[in-house]
Amino acid sequence: MAGPMKMRATLAGGYTDVRVLMTHPMATEQQTKGQPHFIQNLTVKVNGKTVVEGQISQAISRNPVFSFRLSGGAKGDKIEVSWLDNKGDTNKTETAVA
Amino acid sequence: MRTMRRALLLPVCVSLAACTTAPTSVGDRPKVSPGDLEQITALLKRDFRPRGQATMDRIELDEVQRLCNLHADNPPADLARPLEEAQLKAIPFPSGNLIGDWKNGEKIAQSGRGAMWSDKPGVQDGGSCYNCHQISPKVAAFGTIGPSLAGYGKTRGNRPEIQRYVYGKIYNSKAYNACSPMPRLGHSKTLNEQQIKDLVGLLLDPASPVNQ
Amino acid sequence: MRAIMGSAALALAIFPAWAQQSPYADYQRMTAESAPIELFELGGEELWKRKQGPKSVSLEQCDLGQGPGELKGAYAGLPRYFKDADRVMDLETRLLHCMMTLQGRSREDATKRVFGNADSPSEMELLSMYVAGKSHGMPMRPGTSHPKEKATYQLGQKLYFHRAGPWDFSCASCHGEEGKRIRMSELPVLFKPQYARPLMATWPAYRVSTSSVVTLQWRMNDCYRQMRMPEPQFGSDTTVALITFMTVNAEGVPYRGPAIKR
């Protein structure tokens, strides 16, 4: 179920821009006659330390795309984003700040 | 003059058989010969497959389509008029009042379904009217390929002749303009008599939102 | 990668001038910036490299016109004449050719499911996104010099205006006059370069309204559906000729896709 993820982290003036894409149906109750299927939790880590914790709902669009900003950051910092959905599926991706 | 020139040109083209017409420059509509039409029809028969209600006979051209394709939708009057008359003669006008239920007419006008391979035959088809026309001023999502029909009955009244014209135009637009862009909704059996009457009602009934 | 870096200016360039005046201009710019296009490029790359078919080989040696395996600029050079097939081919038709010749797959197998949906894009759609992405920013130079390329263009031009079917429609019935709409959709007049250029430079694309990938072969198929015609075969001369006609009309424009559609 967990399709590909993609992420890019780039230094922008004074902060690090993190953009992450996830493959997920994000199916609503209405679409599924009461069997919604969506990501609920999202975690962003920098060098192993959690910096953003997200709780999200079925109202996030299919194939979610998120951008976050990290204060400071340096080339080579390791960024990890993981998700967990309401059926227990998970996925994660890693990249280094460029 | 123009008619004569056309009449002279056509046989020349025919004599070249499937004449590869001179390349037309980009941005223009190309000249099409009877040979081209034959080639294209043969190509479509080879390249297409029937699906659902969209059967292969739909590829065959009738007289109206042939004429319009050959003349870039602008045929000389002496060729267009007899065809228009024949199309008009073939419209089975119902007798009596042609103004049906505008409320149902509005639904038919809104629906874009009908005659596609993805449509179930027998399920009520629509006329796709709003795709091209403004009709009820309350509906904001309307197309602009055809003229606005807002206030249609208000400005024209609903005398029997007007009813007959509107019915005929919806049934077979080509009876009034051989190369009209509008589909022949009755002639193609997309809409039945009652549905067309309901559309007439939508345009001509004084109570219809079109005429408010 | 590219889309991630996509600046507002780049996204703006995707839309033709008339879209700038549209009340949806902001919406279209923002959705273009935040579309998950790279996910599909990634999926396509995986399929390009996957060994498949009776011969169990990947598509990595497929010649898309720039030599076997050469992807850079390949999409921008299509459609074009291919000597090995002795016909003009667009991207999807050529991919099908490679699936049949390189991988040894039958036409039936390779075209079983050419158009996917939001839940599952087709192999052809993902591959199209991947290959097209490798031409981003490069001027579109479809083949125009070979006699068969010229003949294909002229055929496409005639097909564009050919009225047929129960509703008497041609492509030009909707895409024939400037400034017209179907409901709220603006209709590009694709036989004129000024309208073909912005539009043809954005296929294949991610369609926001259906969250699915759409390709030009799909566009031809779905237009014929709405024209009330029977179904054109995938990769047929008819669909290739129309795609060739519209792409040549857009010749020279830098390719800006894969992009988004409404």
Next chain:
Amino acid sequence: MIVKRRGLLKVAGAMGAVLVAGLLKPVAALAATWNKEAFGSKSAADALNRLGTSGAEANSGIVIEAPQIAENGAVVPIEVTSRIPGTTSIAVLVDKNPYPLVARFDFMEGALPFVKLNAKMGETSDVRVVATAGGKHYVATKEIKVTIGGCGG
């Protein structure tokens, strides 16, 4: 709930590396917290109550960047920045959605209070953003018109 977890994280930080390593498993479990009550609320006010962020005052330091009119409610890009110093969380709500709470983010040291997401909107509605800073809650709204709703089929 969330407030508690944040407290726990801070404590963990203070306790040093060894203890943090020991806490790793429970922290990971806590990471799966999902505020069912808030996300199940059918009004924005209820959802904010359940998040413990009711009584927010308007603040122009919350910047919502979104199109004024969206062609399709299936995908509505929304970008939120809080310029309120010390912002630790941001919640995004669409008032008229069946379940108004769209997302809630907690920002720890190292992250700026910023997020960009694509939301579904069933109809034209106010988008409501609530930011929490120094234990206080702040709100800003922006109306987005939707031409075609995007929650159903």
